[in-house]
Amino acid sequence: MKSRRQHLLSPFISAAMSVIPGFSTGVSTDSDIVVDSGSKKFTELHIPSQSEWRVEIPFQTVLKLNVVSGIAEIYGTELPNNVEMTFSGAKISIYAPQTESNTGCTIKYTTGIKKSNQSGMSSGSNGSENEITEYISEEESSMVQNINLHFVLESIRQQTNEGPRVMVIGNSQSGKTSLLKTLAAYALKMDRSPILVNLNPQEGVYSLPGSLTATPISDMFEVESTNGWGNTTTSGVTFHNPKQPIVKNYGFEKFNENMDLYKYQVSKLGVAVMSRLEEDAEVRQSGVLVDTPALTIKDFTIIENIVSDFEINMIVVIGNERLVIELRKKFRHKVNNPLNIVKLTKSGGVVEVDEAFVRNLQQQTIREYFYGTLKSPLSPYNTNIDFKDLVIYKTVESSEFNPSLAFLPSGDDFTPEVDDSDMMDEGNGNRKSNEFSLDKYYSKVEEPDASLLSNTILAITQLPANDKSAKNLMNTSVMGYAYVSDVDDAKKKMRILLPVPGTLPRNILIVTGIRYIE
């Protein structure tokens, strides 16, 4: 087992792994990996029942972990016993669930420093920066309420033919995503496969930051991968079963950078999810779990939109009593069409994450998209393409857009057209009054250049070549992402990194506001 994993080192990921002497046997050591001689020994640790071991692992540090005995889980996903797991650049919490014996669990771990000239991220490796921070929670874990919530959801699934459609709201870093991971992992243990919807563009869930995704959780999360999500499908086999998301482009990491586009894409994602529920009895009976960016009562129109787009019937508010009360007031009219609003207390284990950590995580997410995980490494493909073959759009930032229109009350200004006949004539300006206008969302890039494209992530749309319909552009989903590594303005060419070998399958691209440095 161990030696097999050692073989898997991909050119890049290998950097993320340090070899601990005495841990791997007789495997050639990669030159990129330098062993931190200071931490050869395993520390054994007992986590009492219903306690959490919270640990923050910097990006330069590798934590190797073995569950020696008992049951240990990370956000609901149970860890295998006596299997070495590797974590880096993560803040995790290992929970020892309450069991018959109530003995908790025992783990052993060791840390190492990865020293890599490829990593390109945080440069300093001086002492304390690379130390892990770890402690065992003292206060009562908030897991009990999560378990209760899980049983509520499961009894709804049991009683009705339709799974609950749950939306989680809370401040930034209040534990929304961790809660949803736990709920999805528990649902999985009940043989369900709920759809996990991510509407927080800051995090890429089975995709890159800047995207909005919906993914049926039909198998376990891969806790070792970035943010603990895992792989989507690949051309070969993966160590874990992959997931299959649908991806909508938004292009920014904050939902309010272009509210119109955000709302439009949320509603389109909602349509896709609702259609999937109709088609797929298994996910219909499992329900939908919606993750959101940090929304407050000021963003009520967005909350209202999400509730109607995803036919939400339960809102879970984390750690914000006031928001609960205000939402109950505002949603009074939904009494006949049950909308439960419940609150959970915020877990004491939620840690403030600084900006740099978020950036690093995003970079790691993007890298994982192209290069895969440690257990399932992938090989992306570099290619050169001419600008002339491409139709490039870019997402419009609200501030760039005509301010007189931006003042319209949000939520009222946008009605998706039912009319499918698209009369827009490119560059002609001759439009019917009821015609769909792209202005608020995307603008066409006539003269692409290095200043716009360098180091950006391009969303490759599913549109067939030369589809000029604005409506179609708005409604399409993302086929994949490309990374622009180099732009040659003189030759009108650029070098891009594609996840899939071969030529670019589509020629309509959208420049996102997401950047990546390899």
Add this chain to the structure above:
Amino acid sequence: MAVFDQNKADLLSDFEQSLKELTFPALPVIENLTEIARENTDVADKILQLIKTRIAKSIPDHKLASLYLFDSIVKKIGPPYNILVGDEIFEIYSNSYLLVNDKTRQRLSNLFETWKNTKSKGSNSPLFPRNQMDKIERFLQQANKSKSGNEGDAYGSGSGSGPGSGFNTASSTAPSSTHTTPGSTPSLPNKPMLMDHSKSTLTNASLIKDIDTLIPFSQNKLRNNPSDSKLQERINALSKLRTLLASQNMSVKELQTIQDRLRNIMQQEFGSSGSSTPTGMNTIPVQTPVPVVATTIHSSLSSSTSPSQSNIANEFFNMLIASGLVKVDQSLIPGSHPKYELKFPRIIKTGSVGNSISSASNSALERLLYGAKNGLTGEIGKTSSNMNNINNNTNTNTNGGVVGFETLKNIELNKLNVDPKNLQKFISSNKPSSVSISLLYDSKPSKCGTCGKRFSDDENGIQKRRLHLDWHFRVNKRLSSNTSTTGGKGGIIQSRNWYLDGYDWVKFKDENLLEYSTNGADSANAMNSLSLSSSSKASTPTPGSNSNNPNSIDGLLLNDGRVPFVVIPTNETNMINKCQICQDQINATYDDDSGEWRWVNCIKAPGEGKNSRKIFHATCFLEANKKRGADGDLNVKVKREKI
């Protein structure tokens, strides 16, 4: 002695031949063979020997026919047949019972019921010796219990007085009443209905028997735990139900419904006794005291039950009425006796969360039955026409005395009793019991050593676990062979796929991603080699076939969507074959459309002749091929039998 009449020898070999052809209970054949047996009582021992051999050796699906023949002979002819076989009857019966499927088991237990009431032809002595019959009776009780999730020792603890008394009551009340008035209960057959496949042979008596197994068990439990008033209530309620059954004729459908409820009460009873926690005992929370509806009930029921019974029993019966499960028909004339009828809701309301779980009008009993139903289906809203299906589900779930995970989960969830009107309270203040928490962990006891995924011990779980481990093995092999051939670092391994577009994603089924799929991208190559050589009209891969292929868990489909099979040569006498790889037995199935016997899900060994018996499970073959494929490409030409 050794000189044997040639005629008799011919007769016996003819008889043997006819027996072999008796694969289903064909009335003319059985009648004919019975006549032969009647005319040749001088070779009764030989004939019996042939029948016994046939019963023992034939495949399970064919056993019923031979048993019916056996039954016909002992009933219609009687001595010397029933005397000769008397001491072996338990062995014959139990051996067959253990091998057949649940449907046949039901028939067998009906058969046994008829034996109890049949006298040996021309005499007043029982058909079979009493000790043998008692043995079967106990055997059946045990089988029923283990089927309903008993964990073995529960039977042991209840066996002191339980089964004995259960047997006595069963034979003294229900069957005797039907015996004296045979015309009034046509549903209790005196002999098995030979040609009747479709109609259920469920009877009042068999349900009474079920109750009789449940009552002693509960009584025993009560003895250990005398303070448990709920147990007492349940016992009383059960005896009421029993009285009702003994005195009323029910339609088959109604009986079946009752049976289903009973099974689930059993399941709850035995299921909760299996878990060691004392909280598990409170399976029926009786909360709402139901107003007494009719005072006349007592008078009508007290005639059949002991007067010492407390009014808790009445209350329970009233609950039955209040919940609409028992219909009271009383004419308006004062003093007339009310008539009772059992009613079960055909469809349980599929309300929204708001009103479905426990609205105030639901009695505790309804909730119990409701829960029991959910326990069967895992979802509600099924009509009673699905009952048979559901039954099968339970049976497979509970095979081998293991309560299915679904059942366990639903029982537990019902116990939690989440109030949809006040979810907040539940979330903030519920203290989850260790039983409910164990749903997330120990209820699926086998944990994968590689990834930590859990599997239940029921049939479904075992099957999934097997596929899961196979999949790990395959993936590991593939992953390690990839890196070793490319030298580890720098080798092109694999890359991410494009995301699906909206339409494909909506149509996509995630089962295609899972290890239970035998038809993923992983097995695509092997599948192609199978299907390409399968027929001249080579199947063209459908667009997007990498993700959208149909698949099934226990079988596997060719690319054109057909299940592979091997047609059994017409001259083949032994219909049972085995897979050369896994050595599992493969039974023949009959295909109505083509009129052929087939070994389904199988393929013939490559290069074997038309009449070869060497076959593989298609899945086994694929698996083996894959494993070889990892070591080096081995292009095996596979021939698949064409119609």
